[in-house]
Amino acid sequence: TMSIENLEREIESAQQAYEKGNTRYSRHLLQHTLNYCFACHTRSQMGPKYDYWNLTKLSGLNISPLQRSQILVATRQFDQAKDLLKSQLIRGPEAFSNPYMQEQAIKRYLAIVVKAENSPTEGYKFINEIDEKSRLPVYLSKNLHSWEESFVKWMAENKNGKPKNLLAKAKRLIEHSDFLYGGVDGDGRYVDYLRASSLLHESLGQKLTNKQRAEAYLRLGVVYNLLSDSGFWELPEGYFEACIREWPKSSMAKDCYRNYEQNVVIGYSGSAGTFIPGDERKKLANLKKLAGY
Numbered sequence: 001t002m003s004i005e006n007l008e009r010e011i012e013s014a015q016q017a018y019e020k021g022n023t024r025y026s027r028h029l030l031q032h033t034l035n036y037c038f039a040c041h042t043r044s045q046m047g048p049k050y051d052y053w054n055l056t057k058l059s060g061l062n063i064s065p066l067q068r069s070q071i072l073v074a075t076r077q078f079d080q081a082k083d084l085l086k087s088q089l090i091r092g093p094e095a096f097s098n099p100y101m102q103e104q105a106i107k108r109y110l111a112i113v114v115k116a117e118n119s120p121t122e123g124y125k126f127i128n129e130i131d132e133k134s135r136l137p138v139y140l141s142k143n144l145h146s147w148e149e150s151f152v153k154w155m156a157e158n159k160n161g162k163p164k165n166l167l168a169k170a171k172r173l174i175e176h177s178d179f180l181y182g183g184v185d186g187d188g189r190y191v192d193y194l195r196a197s198s199l200l201h202e203s204l205g206q207k208l209t210n211k212q213r214a215e216a217y218l219r220l221g222v223v224y225n226l227l228s229d230s231g232f233w234e235l236p237e238g239y240f241e242a243c244i245r246e247w248p249k250s251s252m253a254k255d256c257y258r259n260y261e262q263n264v265v266i267g268y269s270g271s272a273g274t275f276i277p278g279d280e281r282k283k284l285a286n287l288k289k290l291a292g293y
Helices: 002-019 023-042 056-060 065-074 078-090 099-116 120-129 138-158 166-175 178-182 187-203 210-226 236-246 251-267 278-291
Strands: none
Touching: 002 023, 002 278, 065 078, 065 099, 078 099, 099 120, 099 138, 099 187, 120 138, 138 187, 166 187, 166 210, 187 210, 210 236, 210 251, 236 251, 236 278, 251 278
16 A cells, blocks of 8 residues: 555656656656566565566676576566576676675575565575585675574574564564674674565554554665665655654654655755755655654
8 A cells, every 4th residue: 555655646746857858866766666567576575476477588688697596586487586696696607706696696595585585594595505615705605604593593483483572583683683683794683674574564464553563664775775785676765754644743753754855955965965856855744844844
C-alpha cells in the first residue's frame, strides 16, 4: 500500500512538473518511480516468479553482467541471476582482477539468498564455496568471515522455530551493528541488515499498532540507508515519510523527519551546491509540520 501511494504521488508530481514546462524534473521523477516497482517485486520471498518472460536477448545488450543480474532479480528470475553472478563475476576468469565488482556480485548473491529464498543454509554453503579467498582484499575476506558467522547464528536460531515478535528480532539485529554504536564500517553486519529488512517487511503484514508500524518504517529506512551502496532499489525516504504519517507529532516522527530531511538535502547536493525543487521544499515543510516541529 505504501509503495502504491508513493508511486501515485510521484506520478502526479511528474505530471504537474511537465505541465509547468519543467520537463527535466518531470523525467527525473518518472525514472525515480521505477524504483517502487522493482523494490516491491524484490523485497521478500513472497510473490510470483516471471519465468515466462523471455530475456534471452539480455546477453546481446551492451550492459555489464552486474546490470544483467539486476534485470533478472527485478523480474524475480533468481536462479538465473545467481548462475550469472557465480559464473561471470564471482568465479569467472577476471573476477579477482576487479575486487569491487566481485564484492558487489557477492552481495547481490547474498541478497537473493536472504531476502528472496530465506535460506541461511544456502548462504553458509555459498560463502564456503568461494574459491581462493586468499586472493581477496583483506577487508572483504574479513567481511566474509563475519557473514559466515551471521549465517551460523541464523541456522542455530532456526532450530528454536521462527521468532514470534518479528519487529523485536529485527530491532536486535540492527542494534547489534557496530556501525550504529561505534561509528565504524558496518559491512560486516550486511547479512544481519538483509535479514532485518525481511523480518520488518514481514512484520508489516501482521496486526500492529500505529506506533509499532511507525517503528517498523523507521527501522526499514535506517536499514536501507545502510544498504544504499549495495544496489537496492528501496528508497529510505519513502519509509521515513510513512513513519511520519503513521505516527505524527511524536518523537519517532521527529526522528524520521530528521532522516528524511538529511537524505533529501544530500540527494539534491553536488559540487555546484544544493538545489532542492520547489515541490520538494513544499513537501519538506508539510512533513516537518506533521512531525511536530
